[in-house]
Amino acid sequence: MSNENNDQARTSIEEAKAYVIDSIAETMDLYGVTRSAGNLYGTMYFEEDMTLDEMREKLGMSKPSMSTGVKKLQDYNIVKQTFRKGTRRQTFVAEKDFFQFFTNFFTKKWVREAKVNLDAIKQAQQDLDNLLKDKELEEDIRQEAEQTYIKLEASKPYYHWLQKLVASIESGELFEMIPIDESDE
Structure with a gap:
């Protein structure tokens, strides 16, 4: 596959993820979780684990908003704190089993x-x-x-x-x- 085809394939994958992330955010919004927290969960669903900085970079949210969203998702026990070997930063993982x-x-x-x-x-x-x-x-x-x-x-x-x-x-x-x-x- 050429570099151009690979780039198009990666774009298609990101678009497919974006559809699902948006639907998760919309659904969670129906049940009283902010759309931004729903976007956060949806984004984390496709990742192994993420630090707050990685979440902020990926979603373009402020660190306080990110922390608030993560805390809310932890309250529902659908995001858990984890530890990544070799780093002292907190990492978080989303519940993958619906x-x-x-x-x-x-x-x-x-x-x-x-x-x-x-x-x-x-x-x-x-x-x-x-x-x-x-x-x-x-x-x-x-x-x-x-x-x-x-x-x-x-x-x-x-x-x-x-x-x-x-x-x-x-x-x-x-x-x-x-x-x-x-x-x-």
């Missing part, structure tokens, strides 16, 4: 969703209980408080189901019920 990514990323979000909402429901229901103990409460206000309490109670099964979903993912049970298809279809 099933593990799914497990780490979504379960963390769903656990938080269930906890935040169940805590809010518990507090709201306690407040409504206290309100309903008031013997002098007007009937229309009492009915509204009771209806609100019932609506809150009706939402609890979803959050308990979400907790079960997380447990089934973390235990691997979900992947037994819905096996991972190894084909590329």
